[in-house]
Amino acid sequence: MPLRLLKFAVSKEHPAPRFFKSHEAPKKSYDVVIIGGGGHGLAAAYYLAKDHGITNVAVLEKGYIGGGNTGRNTTIVRSNYLTPEGVNFYDASVKIYEGLSEELDLNLFYSTRGHFTLAHTESAMRTMRWRAEVNKHVGVESRVVGPDEIAKACPQLDLSCSGQAPILGALYHAPGSVARHDGVAWGYARGADRLGAEIHQNTEVLAIDVKNGKVCGVKTNKGYIETKQVLCAVAGFTPRITEMVDLQTPIVIHPLQACVTEPMKPWLDTILVSGSLHVYVSQSSRGELVMGSSLDPYEVHSTRSTLDFVEGLTSHMLDMFPFLSNVKVVRQWAGMADMTPDFAPIMGKTPIEGFYLDAGWGTWGFKATPISGKTMAQTIANDSAPDLIHSFRLSRFEDYELTGEKGAASVGH
């Protein structure tokens, strides 16, 4: 390293820029306390400050930012869902993502790849046609394509899937993308910090103080904080927080696992998903194949990995790409997913005044990060949820108005 450059490393005049300030301890009170420093919570803090001028905000994170499900997903961004409510919502998210690197002044490696949801049966083809028509109706670019077009986009794919499950066609979704998920959390953190919000890592919420049905504070491992508004954005831990305020929800936690291979030269341009084979795969900017499968089959509050998962996933990967047989899996991990009965999130107000939920993010949270931050900020600022998330309200269960989102990832249909 040239000496001219090295002197900056020891000079106090040129400290390395930090993404966000560290604070000794939280203040005594805030206008809004956000529980959870993942993408959603940080995005909400950012939009509270940017769109609504609310800057007296603390984001409390019990670990480090982006260390939960934000850093554990397979980074796919898309909007080819099944219900018009879902397609509208995720499309709004994709549109923000497209300009987000510029807005946050941070390269999120947002890369539009095109997204194929493969169909191996006539009934799957029917679902693809259904999704394509709903998408087109809402104005989202999706269409059903035949095996020829899939082969053109991904010549490496064995269209017969080893003869086990021949591919009949696919739902092609042009805007399907991947992005650096930790970058999204860090970009929003820096944006929120610059606008005045405080980020407190290693700060765990132990209890939420509710009096006469209204939130009045939170107890943390760093002291008591007075606040009238609390946003719970802790996907995977939601039932533990809602238990603190005696709020019942349909959320059940299942682990969702993923893994990556060793890096390879770029060969897979598109994102491929097969509901029947329980595989979704894309190649990261580092060259690793990022792969996920279906949800673990029973409730566990743990991020343990299992051999069953890798065995099942890789055997299906080999059906699609037999030439990968000598490629090594180098990392495996899991996240805890907030599963809801209708595969849609639970967002907005709750019966407790000042307690807002951004939960039920199951296997579909990362792609929704910008729009959930924006709509939750709106909900908190106006104490009223915008129309875009009306169908995701908690009271939909009481009203028997479930959303029925079968286009979610890792869900067989």
Next chain:
Amino acid sequence: MKLLTCPMNGTRPLSEFIFGGEYREGPNQNTCTDAEWAAYVHNRSGAPGDKKEWWYHSPSGTWFIAERNTLTDKVTRTYLLGPNNNNSSQAQEKSK
């Protein structure tokens, strides 16, 4: 390989079993309010802890109860549901 003990067939690989969700007592449908019924239909106790759950041994078609901690994934006992069987449990831990 993870194992689970079926009260009828003994210790078998977990892949033979299907998770049936939490065991729950329903409210009286003739007397409860609509809100209570909706809460019973949809809501679950999602927080981690010791739970009583339905499990199904698929090859033999046996539904039974397992008591399991959802944080540690340890099963303390499994038994058939019924007036006479509730206590004749077979304590069994799943392999780690």
